[in-house]
Amino acid sequence: MPEKKEKQDYLQHCPSCGNSFTPWQKVLLKVDRELICKKCWKKIILLPSGEKLSSDTGLTKKQNK
Amino acid sequence: MEDKFDLHFIEHGYGNRFQGFQNLMRQRIKEILIVSSLYDLYIFEEDGKLYELIRNETRALNLVHAPEITRVSSGYDALRIAKEEKRFDLIITTMHIEDIDVIEFSQKIKDAGINVPIVLLGYDNRELQSIIHTKNVSVFDKIFIWLGDFRIILAIIQYFEDKMNVDHDTRIAGxxxxxxxxxxxxxxxxxxxxxxxxxxxxxxxxxxxxxxxxxxxxxxxxxxxxxxxxxxxxxxxxxxxxxxxxxxxxxxxxxxxxxxxxxxxxxxxxxxxxxxxxxxxxxxxxxxxxxxxxxxxxxxxxxxxxxxxxxxxxxxxxxxxxxxxNFIFRTEDGIEVGQARNLKELEEKLAIVPAESVKFHAERNHFSNWLKARTEFWLAHQLRPRKVSEFPSIEALRRNLIESLIEYRQQRSLGIIEVFDKSTFDPEKSFARIGKGSIGGKARGLGFVNTLINNYDIQNYFDGVRIGIPAGIVIASNVFDQFLEENDLRNFALECDDDLEITRRFVNAEKFPEDIIADLISFLEIVHEPLAVRSSSLLEDSQYHPFAGVYQTYMIPNNQSYPLLRLNELLNAIKSVYASTFYQNAKSYIKVTNFRSDEEKMAVIVQKIVGHNYSGRFYPDFSGVAKSYNFYPLAPQKATDGIALVALGLGKTVVDIGVCTRFCPAFPTDLIQLSSVQDTLKESQSKFYALKMKVESNFGKVTTDNLIQQFPINSAEEDGTLKYSASTYVPESDAIYDGLSRLGPRVITFSPILKNNLFPLPKILELLLEMGSWGMGTPVEIEFAVNMKKEPKEFGFLQMRPLLTRFDSTQMNFSNISDEKLLCKSNSVLGQGTISDITDIVYVDYDVFERARSREAAAEISIFNNQLIMEGRHYLLIGYGRWGSRDPWLGIPVVWSEISGAKVIIEANFKDISVTPSQGTHFFQNLTSFMIGYFSVSNNNKNEFIDLEWLKTCKIVNKQKYVKHLRLEKPLIVKMNDRENTGIIIKPE
Structure with missing residues (x-):
């Protein structure tokens, strides 16, 4: 149960910075299984097996500016 | 198999979503370095330039790309280029290169760390055999021999590409x-x-x-x-x-x-x-x-x-x-019992071949293999080897196979505008095309929305609600061309300036492409609900000129007993839409764009109307418009929170008149417009539009014009549709109460939905606006309609178009300019930047004008507009009430073409009524797309004003009964700040 709750939390917020996802971002993450957080610019990837979440470095703030 | 690849992943190739098939063949040979003597090249190019030969062959094979070829004759040059430029994916060398042994050259390439396959292409077989047997040729990744056909190059490319991609493509998609x-x-x-x-x-x-x-x-x-x-x-x-x-x-x-x-x-x-x-x-x-x-x-x-x-x-x-x-159905003994050429026939034959044949093929993976050869991987997986023991019977297996095929066919057609086929058209969901040519901007937008909704599984995202575009067809633009040509209408229509005459000639035109009529008949056999017949023109594709409201939309009940009557009504509506391409309004609109009338091509959308028939009135429970960008946000709302406008009944109320309930999807309970009882009673909708279902058809006569009618809202109460949108005003307590349980006049507030969440409208709009903006890469506007009677409830997505916004980082500060120097000041301004070349003013005389005369005023404005357009002068337009409103009591009912020469518009309040800016109408849409400056001036705001007294001191060039044309010696200066929605108009010095 705690594992499920944890999964649920991840899908609502960025695991790196806690930024709340908008409804469409949640859809994108669920379907595309990857999303770049617009606040911290890290890439969130949902792996197909075991539904584990990992956060990968994407664009840095500096690069994005 | 599910673990190996994502089934949805490979089926869709659109948008950001996945790469789908785009993810296959990721590694390509795009740049080839050929190292050969001039003579060897001469041999290769006997029939023409190698590069061109390969390009032609690529085209002939319908391949997407041809490789770029660089040729050198010197080994050392090749080495240098390969090292420095690092762009080659393949090196092909012949036996004879200018300055170095071919094996030594290849070894040097490898030693230099250039990780590119090297192919030896021999010309003479004996020479090749000699080198193979006497030297170490392991440095070459492959050796080929030239057989007199330049296509060996393509074969070499294919060899390496397949080798590079096999692992990934097999794993990802099978x-x-x-x-x-x-x-x-x-x-x-x-x-x-x-x-x-x-x-x-x-x-x-x-x-x-x-x-x-x-x-x-x-x-x-x-x-x-x-x-x-x-x-x-x-x-x-x-x-x-x-x-x-x-x-x-x-x-x-x-x-x-x-x-x-x-x-x-x-x-x-x-x-x-x-x-x-x-x-x-x-x-x-x-x-x-x-x-x-x-x-x-x-x-x-x-x-x-x-x-x-x-x-x-x-x-x-x-x-x-x-x-x-073909798929050949056989029995265990090898006797042929049927054949299928394609998926559809496979589905048909599966239903009738003997059970033993089904068992024979299912257990041996024959269906899957056949489908894989057709790149139908998803379906191949569904029809993977089945043992009869997995099912209660062979017949159950057969049913399962057929259902998989049907489901696949339906799924595949979602999000794609397929060619109309009566046997596969689903009257609940399908959106198909008829005829050839362009489907136009509106249909393309709908197709795109459909793709997004289906690819991202949005249809059932909200419990109890189905989101989708209404089922329908698009009649492509070549039918329009054919219709004009066969009836010899084009030149007449371009030259005629009488809209009624144009309509008459079009509707009475006898010829209409027969194959299209056949398809329409088939369509009408499946669809018996009321239909909206709408334009989808080529020029509506333009992001910057959305042509909002320029062409006509017709709604028809489609409920007559005789099929011929229904067909006649539909054809009349289609022809009427064709005719509207040439109406004066459309021609005037096109004049101020960079397009020409004769460039315009018209596709037509015929779509089911979202709604329900209530005792002869057909309408949705509510409909409206939503934008992902609000031009006039009120704190705490931000512009990017968007705005929605919703009304009871057909959306005509919103887009033509602007009477509706406005709310921000992110703050659905903040209804400023309804902040006081007085405001609520004044602003709320008192009538709604519905389609009249009982109609007498006359062959040859256009009956569509009178079918949309207004009804008082108590009719909606009789129909039972008010419960979603209304509250009750109780005069005794001078208060408005949610719901209909009390006695008293009904007021449209949408509180059952916005406050009591009877339907998740704000959440749906929030999601769809974000989806639309993401998909189009720009803020968007959407039109929608909802039918609460259906189960699940139907949210119909009717249109999506880009919303033009301009952002300029230049900050404009007006505080240092005193009010005396200003003609106008407003905190509700649309537009950005400075306009400093307006010397003409067309204004409605405040002292003379009455609301009852708004139609006359509109006609007078049109005269001045046409005159000034001819002179090449744009102007400042000043008037009262809601510009462009179809309701003459709410504003001056001009259409866009009648004021198309205006550069800046001021909308001030009436003497006796203040009117809020109309964000939802077609008029507003055109305003933003043509970048017209817009000032709204309210009597209730001390910081807003217009100096009408100063206008009286200006020189009058011409005047009509209610409208004057003024000309200044020096220009006005208009300054607008769209980040703060403020603006001023400075009098000339």
Whole structure:
């Protein structure tokens, strides 16, 4: 149960910075299984097996500016 | 299999979502470096320039790209370029290069760390054999021989591309492969291209019809790969690695095995493969007939290499054994009981062939293999090997197979505008096209929305609600051209300035393409609900000129008993939409764009109207418009929170008049417009639009005009539709209460939805606006309608178009300019920047004008507008109430073409009523797209004003009864700040 709750939390917020996802971002993450957080610019990837979440470095703030 | 690849992943190739088939064949040979002597190049180019030959061949094969070729004759030059430029994907070298031995050259490439395959392309077989036997040729990744055909280059490319991509593509999508085992350079140089060409042609033929062109191109990436091997070990390695995805094997009988040439290696390979899978199709090629009978005893095919009919036999092998041909239903005894050419026939035949045949094929994976050859991977997986024991009976298995096919067909058509086919058209969901040509901007927008909704599974995102575009068809633009041509209408329509006459001639035109009529009849046999017939023109594609409200929309009840009457009504509506292309309004609109009237082409959308029939009135429970950008946000709302406008009944109330309830989807309970009882009673909707269902049809007469009617809201209460939108005003307490339980006048507030969440409208709009902005890359506006009567409730997505916004980082500060110097000041301004060349003012005389005369005022404004357009002068327009409102009591009912020359518009309050800016109307849409400055001036705001007294001091050029035209000697200066929505108009000094 705690594992499920944890999964649920991840899908609502960025695991790196806690930024709340908008409804469409949640859809994108669920379907595309990857999303770049617009606040911290890290890439969130949902792996197909075991539904584990990992956060990968994407664009840095500096690069994005 | 589910663990190996995402089924949805491979089926869609659109948008950001996945790469789908785009993710296949990721590694390509795009740049080739050819190192050859001039003479060798001369040989290659006997028939023409190599580069052009290859490009032509690429085009002929419908391949998407041709490689770029760089040729040098010096080995050292090649080395330098390869090192410095680092852009080559393949190096092909001939035997003779200018300044260095070919093997030494290749070794230097490898030593330099240039990780690119090197191919030796020999011209003379003896010379090649000599170098192979006397030197170490392992430095070459492959050796080919030139056989007089430039297409060897394409075969070489294919060889490497397949090798590079096989692992990924097999893993991701289950792409199939054919193993070819041949060690003889001459033969494999010959076969390589032959087999590749055959595979390519077969695949192109087999990729399903009905999918659009881009989808077909993408699916070519999923064609079977050809894995060439030169030894037993190489072949065995490939087979064991990709066993599940091996379509078949073509092998020589003699090739190296365990390091030595073995004249029965092919037989051994066959036997070992058959131990693993007896069903793997194998073709053995040989120069002699010696082992023919032994090969055939193993149950595999044999062809002589020098057979005159080699290609034919190869093709037969592909068709029969590699599933490239028709699916042949057989019984266990081998008796043929049916054939299917395509998916549709497969579905039909599955229903009728004997059960034993179904069992025979299902258990041996025949359905899957056949589908894989057609790149239908998802379906192949659904129809993977089934044992009858998994099902209660063979019939249950049969049903399961058929249901999978039906489901796939339906799923595949979602999000794609397919060609209309009565047998497959789903009257609840399908959106198909009729005729050839463009489908126009509106239809394309709808198709795009449909794709997003289906690709991202949004249809059922909210419990109890189905989101989608209403079912319908698009009549493509070539039908419009044909109609004009056959009835000789084009020149007449371009020159005629009488809209009624144009309509009459169009509706009475006798000829209409017969094939289209046949399709319309088929459509009407399936769809019996009311229809909206709407324009979808070519020029509506333009992001910057959305043509909002320019062309006509017609709604028809489509409920007559006689089919011919229904067809007649539909045809009249279509012709009327065609006619509206040439109305004066449209022509005037086009004049101020960069387009010409004769460039315009009209497609027509015929779509089910969202709604329900309530005692002869057909309408949705509510409908409206939502924008992802709010031009007038009130704190705490931000502009990017968007705005929604919703009304009871048909959306005409919103887009033509602007009477509606406004709310921000992010703050649905903040209804400023309804902040006081007085405001609520003043602003709320008192009537609604519905389609009249009882109509008398007359052949040849246009009856569509009078079918949309207004009804008082108590009619909605009779229909039971008010419960979603209304509150009750109780005069005794001078208060408005949610719901209808009390007695009192009904007021449209949408509080049941916005406060009590009877329907998740704000959440739906929030999601769809974000989806739309993401998909279009720009803020968007959407039109929608909701039918609460249906189960699940229907949220109809009617249109989506880009919303033009301008952001300028330049900050404008007006605080240092005193009010005395200003003609106008407002905190509700749309527009950005400075306009400093307006010297003409057209204004409605405040002292003379009355609301009852707004139509006359509109006509007078039109006269001045046309005059000033002809003179090439734009102007400042000043008037009262809501510009562009169809309701003459709310504002001056101009249409866009009547004020199209205005550069800045001021909308001030009436003497006796203040009117809020109309964000939802077509008028507003045109305002933003043409970048017209817009000032709204309210009596209630001390910081807003317009100096009407100063206008009286200006020189009058011309005047009508209610409207004056003024001209200034020096220009006005208009300054607008759209970040703060503030603006001023400075009087000339």
């Amino acid at each position: 792409v199939q492969s054919i193993i070819v085992v041949e060690d003889n350079i001459r033969y494999y140089s010959y076969f390589n291209y032959l087999i590749y060409l055959e595979i390519l042609k077969q695949t192109q033929r087999l990729i399903s019809e009905g999918i659009n062109l881009s989808h077909r191109h993408l699916r070519k990436r999923a064609r079977p790969k050809i894995l060439f091997c030169s030894s037993y070990e190489e072949a065995w390695d490939y087979y064991t690695k990709y066993e599940e995805n091996i379509l078949g094997i073509i092998a020589d009988i003699e090739f190296p095995m365990h390091g030595k040439l073995n004249n029965t290696a092919g037989l051994q390979l066959t036997k070992n493969i058959k131990k693993i899978n007896d069903e793997t199709p194998i073709l053995i090629l040989s120069q002699s007939e010696e082992y023919k009978s032994e090969v055939e005893k193993l149950g595999v095919s044999f062809v002589h290499k020098y057979d005159q009919l080699l290609i034919e036999k190869l093709r037969n092998f592909f068709n029969r054994y590699l599933s490239f041909g």
